[in-house]
Amino acid sequence: MSVLEGPRLEEQVTLVELVDRVLHKGVTLTGDIVLSVADVDLVYVGLRVILASVSTLERLEAEAAG
Amino acid sequence: MIHVYAFVRGLDDLPDVPGVSGAGLSKVPFGDVVAVVSTRDAGSATDPRADAVAHGLVVEALAATATAVVPVRFGETFEDDDALRAAVVEREAQLRAALDLVGNCVEIGVRVQAPAATAVAAASGTDYLRARLAESAHSAELEERLKPYARASVKAQGAETAFLVERPEAAAAVDAVRAFADEHPHLSVRWTGPWAPYSFGGGAQ
Numbered sequence: 001m002s003v004l005e006g007p008r009l010e011e012q013v014t015l016v017e018l019v020d021r022v023l024h025k026g027v028t029l030t031g032d033i034v035l036s037v038a039d040v041d042l043v044y045v046g047l048r049v050i051l052a053s054v055s056t057l058e059r060l061e062a063e064a065a066g
Numbered sequence: 067m068i069h070v071y072a073f074v075r076g077l078d079d080l081p082d083v084p085g086v087s088g089a090g091l092s093k094v095p096f097g098d099v100v101a102v103v104s105t106r107d108a109g110s111a112t113d114p115r116a117d118a119v120a121h122g123l124v125v126e127a128l129a130a131t132a133t134a135v136v137p138v139r140f141g142e143t144f145e146d147d148d149a150l151r152a153a154v155v156e157r158e159a160q161l162r163a164a165l166d167l168v169g170n171c172v173e174i175g176v177r178v179q180a181p182a183a184t185a186v187a188a189a190s191g192t193d194y195l196r197a198r199l200a201e202s203a204h205s206a207e208l209e210e211r212l213k214p215y216a217r218a219s220v221k222a223q224g225a226e227t228a229f230l231v232e233r234p235e236a237a238a239a240v241d242a243v244r245a246f247a248d249e250h251p252h253l254s255v256r257w258t259g260p261w262a263p264y265s266f267g268g269g270a271q
Binding site: 014015017018019021022023024025026027028029030 | 070072073118119121122123125126136137138139140141142153154157160161164175222223258261264265267268
């Protein structure tokens with residue numbers, strides 16, 4: 001994934017942005033995407049879990065360091 | 067089942083990245099336009115989370131090597147080559163035009179938000195509307211500022227504008243976004259990219 005330097009995005013956030021792009025942008029050929037709403041929800045739920053666990057991890061690390 | 071990632075031009079070798087469900091990538095040529103696809107057994111178990119990420123990573127890997135890439139939205143699958151062919155033939159002119167447009171370009175997404183632009187943050191309806199108006203004025207200003215670098219731009223969903231920028235200009239374009247953000251400290255200016263040109267495929271987006 002290419003992200004220019006700048007206001008640094010966490011890798012996990014970039015992953016959400018990436019998924020956001022593949023789900024909502026890009027050409028459609030059939031005009032009828034097979035992916036069901038439930039699947040889309042699943043994609044997002046999964047990423048939220050990753051994000052939540054990353055922030056929990058950071059908190060725990062900060063607590064351990066403090 | 068054939069999963070389609072993108073249409074490309076000027077791709078020498080397929081990138082060494084796994085497709086959805088770990089499948090290998092292959093090319094299906096349509097004249098000078100090539101579809102990059104992978105195949106898996108219909109009905110085999112899939113993990114949409116991992117597959118969506120894999121799809122995006124394949125597209126980015128293609129964008130890094132091909133001279134032009136038009137990403138396909140995640141979820142486009144076809145029963146076999148014939149079904150894919152039938153769908154592509156119908157859109158060939160659109161795809162060719164899109165590939166002409168995006169050659170050697172990347173996309174940078176910029177989101178400009180004024181404070182109180184969300185209904186929750188706004189103290190009143192008037193505040194909210196005022197913020198939205200300011201936002202659209204600022205978006206127009208940003209577009210003007212990026213004109214020297216952008217081959218095209220398109221307003222995407224939300225407050226995002228996608229800019230199509232020639233690869234060598236990407237860093238300068240981002241500097242311009244940064245300068246704009248510095249001059250408007252009250253705005254939230256968030257940019258992502260460079261991405262494969264997702265927003266410039268023409269037709270249904």
